[in-house]
Amino acid sequence: MSQLIVHFLVGGVIVSVFAVLGDITYPKGFAGLFAAAPSVAIATLSLTLAAKGPGFAALEARSMIVGEVAFVAYAASCTYCLGVRHTRAAPTSLLLLPLWAAVAGGLYALILA
Amino acid sequence: MPIELNLGALKRTRWHEYLVRFVLGGLITAFAGWVASRYGAVPGGLLLAFPAIFPASATLLEKHEQAKKRRAGISSTIRGRLAAGLEARGAVMGAIGGMGFGALVWKLLPQGSPGLTLLLALVSWLAISSLLWYVRKHHPWARSVRSGLRRP
Numbered sequence: 421m422s423q424l425i426v427h428f429l430v431g432g433v434i435v436s437v438f439a440v441l442g443d444i445t446y447p448k449g450f451a452g453l454f455a456a457a458p459s460v461a462i463a464t465l466s467l468t469l470a471a472k473g474p475g476f477a478a479l480e481a482r483s484m485i486v487g488e489v490a491f492v493a494y495a496a497s498c499t500y501c502l503g504v505r506h507t508r509a510a511p512t513s514l515l516l517l518p519l520w521a522a523v524a525g526g527l528y529a530l531i532l533a
Numbered sequence: 534m535p536i537e538l539n540l541g542a543l544k545r546t547r548w549h550e551y552l553v554r555f556v557l558g559g560l561i562t563a564f565a566g567w568v569a570s571r572y573g574a575v576p577g578g579l580l581l582a583f584p585a586i587f588p589a590s591a592t593l594l595e596k597h598e599q600a601k602k603r604r605a606g607i608s609s610t611i612r613g614r615l616a617a618g619l620e621a622r623g624a625v626m627g628a629i630g631g632m633g634f635g636a637l638v639w640k641l642l643p644q645g646s647p648g649l650t651l652l653l654a655l656v657s658w659l660a661i662s663s664l665l666w667y668v669r670k671h672h673p674w675a676r677s678v679r680s681g682l683r684r685p
Binding site: 423424427428429430431435438439440443444447449451454455457460461462463464466467472478479480481482483484485492494495501503504507508510512513514520525528532533 | 536537538539540542543546551554555556557558559560561562563565566567569570574575576577578579580581582583584585586587588589590591592593594595611613614615616617618619620621622623624625626627628629630631632634635636638639640642643647651654655658659662663666670
């Protein structure tokens, strides 16, 4: 339980730092890079390294590459919906999250499992 | 347009908007840690690339852009949605950079210094993503195939 709390706090701080960097950066197209910053990865890998060693963390990083492919599909779909179809940001970005899960899960089943 | 840092933008964000992103980031990181310890590093690693920041920042950006227009007396605008679309396009490039981050950590971590590896991977993420953004913005070919997105 205490380990989960440490993950929560470290992850919250690192994600917030990247989110603030995105807020203060202009132009907004460039600030978008920070919306896909490896903030959860940095938090998780740092804690995993300390608890389980570099071998376990390296395996997590390999899976992360597959997760990033899913992120590209998710963000490209958001770009189309928001920029071309002019849908609202909150429902678009939330309703497309299952797309990330489907692509990540599909690639996991095909490549990693 | 050159890349700028505008600290004044921090004043537009309310304390509860910071809190939402802190809690979401914390929850995703805790969940990723739980999945990795229960089901192993391979499924747990997928969550390292979960879009933790994007939904909240795109929503805030749309809201702030709409508020700016409302203050200028324009009640109905798609400017906020276009700005969120531009941010999403940047996120595509950030995610491609994230693949470079993952590949470097995967290959270098078992042999190198952990701290140095993470730092090198972070610098590589920023370099790859920024280069893609620069090429997308300035290359004549990219300009000629620009989609319906317009700069807000």
